[in-house]
Amino acid sequence: MQSKARGAAVPVNTVDVRAAITYVHHEEWARIVAALTRRFGDLDIAEEAAAEAFANAVEHWPAEGMPPNPGAWLTTVAIRRAIDRLRRENKRDDKEKEAQMSYDEDRPELSVAIEDDRLRLIFTCCHPSLALDARVALTLRMVGGLTVPEIARAFLVQETAIGQRITRAKAKIRAARIPYNLPSTEALPTRISGVLAVLYLVFNEGYLATGPDTDPVRQELTAEAIRLTRSIRALMPDDGEVAGLLALMLLIEARRSARVSATGELITLDRQDRGAWDAPLISEGHGLVRERLASGLAPGRYQLLAAINAVHTSARDMRDTDWSQVVALYDLLARLDRSPIVALNRAIAVAELEGAEPALIAIEQLEDKLVGYHAYHATRADLLRRLGRSEKARAAYDQALQLAGNTAETAYLKRRRDELG
Amino acid sequence: MQYLVSVIHDKRELGTEAERAAVSAFNQRLKAKGHWVFAGGLGSPDTATVIDNRGEEAIFTDGPFLESKEYLAGFWVMEAPDMDVMLELAAEASKACNRKLEVRPFL
Numbered sequence: 001m002q003s004k005a006r007g008a009a010v011p012v013n014t015v016d017v018r019a020a021i022t023y024v025h026h027e028e029w030a031r032i033v034a035a036l037t038r039r040f041g042d043l044d045i046a047e048e049a050a051a052e053a054f055a056n057a058v059e060h061w062p063a064e065g066m067p068p069n070p071g072a073w074l075t076t077v078a079i080r081r082a083i084d085r086l087r088r089e090n091k092r093d094d095k096e097k098e099a100q101m102s103y104d105e106d107r108p109e110l111s112v113a114i115e116d117d118r119l120r121l122i123f124t125c126c127h128p129s130l131a132l133d134a135r136v137a138l139t140l141r142m143v144g145g146l147t148v149p150e151i152a153r154a155f156l157v158q159e160t161a162i163g164q165r166i167t168r169a170k171a172k173i174r175a176a177r178i179p180y181n182l183p184s185t186e187a188l189p190t191r192i193s194g195v196l197a198v199l200y201l202v203f204n205e206g207y208l209a210t211g212p213d214t215d216p217v218r219q220e221l222t223a224e225a226i227r228l229t230r231s232i233r234a235l236m237p238d239d240g241e242v243a244g245l246l247a248l249m250l251l252i253e254a255r256r257s258a259r260v261s262a263t264g265e266l267i268t269l270d271r272q273d274r275g276a277w278d279a280p281l282i283s284e285g286h287g288l289v290r291e292r293l294a295s296g297l298a299p300g301r302y303q304l305l306a307a308i309n310a311v312h313t314s315a316r317d318m319r320d321t322d323w324s325q326v327v328a329l330y331d332l333l334a335r336l337d338r339s340p341i342v343a344l345n346r347a348i349a350v351a352e353l354e355g356a357e358p359a360l361i362a363i364e365q366l367e368d369k370l371v372g373y374h375a376y377h378a379t380r381a382d383l384l385r386r387l388g389r390s391e392k393a394r395a396a397y398d399q400a401l402q403l404a405g406n407t408a409e410t411a412y413l414k415r416r417r418d419e420l421g
Numbered sequence: 422m423q424y425l426v427s428v429i430h431d432k433r434e435l436g437t438e439a440e441r442a443a444v445s446a447f448n449q450r451l452k453a454k455g456h457w458v459f460a461g462g463l464g465s466p467d468t469a470t471v472i473d474n475r476g477e478e479a480i481f482t483d484g485p486f487l488e489s490k491e492y493l494a495g496f497w498v499m500e501a502p503d504m505d506v507m508l509e510l511a512a513e514a515s516k517a518c519n520r521k522l523e524v525r526p527f528l
Contacts, residue, residue, distance in 0.1 A: 129504060176526045177422050179503035187505065 029145030244303030
């Protein structure tokens, strides 16, 4: 919700309703967009009408109270808004409207297995005819319900650029008639990797939510990413990367509640109460990693990340962690993924294995590429602190604080900075 | 819905006998399934002439209008209900003619 733009002082009960609207937004947004896309065959109409329905809720609910079934209320309002818009645009003839997007009710091979409008919405948003960055932005907007500023922050990109990406993607979907469908069985494997990349990014946005007014962890986003990844695994049980991504998400999700303190501050891995980790999730994640190891096939990116997290979650204590194993897995990962973020994370493991000095040398080589990334500065600050270089550490904490958007992380970084002598 | 499928090529030589046979067989399948609208191979860019009659009189010049390594070697116009069906057809077409393709929708 765009609460920032709306006035300052509001009565207490209004604040409660706003919180409830935010909750409903997280729960219902994708369902409403998906239902309207199916009904009107146009993502743009669906998105706009859904946004208007929520704006309407913000306007009316504080005074009139919440309706008994908020999702149904919002869907009804959104459908009315969409019909209004189509009437306004009646210069478009019916044939053209019909041609905007095709929706095939009976693709027999898959519609039996999964009857989920949101999954259709994902495959449309992740269509290979769209550029990867457009797929990600579109999925986060349409499926995740994130605002353009939130997406821009998650990807270190200007808001205007994200807005254009989404607009162009919607225009292309309409013009090229990219369908609102699940892919055919033959096309499914190639369509899946694009979807996984997008789901992982959605998960990350949930896990490290950005925005000063948002919860530090948006569980509905992580839960949604896990739910959708599970559905895809049900479709493709033999795909290693699908299993890898699910394991990765489960092993991260398992540590969620131990990761933020009661006062809303980030707790780093070394200080987490490992007894508070979710044992069933860890056991499920480990099971998936073992299954992939047993396959004997070369692991992909997600399987390696899952294996790294399996090492972390196997240790009873930070000191028991098999850091050489972690570094070895990052070395394998770096061969598949030359991203500076992989190199940064490898350096963090190197710090545990070989000490802060070599890690600091390694990460400072990444400065050009990561200068706009808060985690680079946070990592550098921590290494400088460990090496007793307080003044430089303080400056690095300041830089990290300028860039960090997660409230728990901000609280942690502030305390760390203020503890410096 | 109709799509233009452009055949992109970067070498001078024409298609081989095997490629022509594969394209011909593919075209028969397009016709049988109702996707066929039109198709044709084009002469090399050297054979192009550029015409401009926007001014006082028509000007004819030796083409092509755009010099580039890759050029349009031929095209299909296909009928498909949506982009997913179109991409399946285009993947088959690319295999048959052994060339890279570009798909664009007609307005």
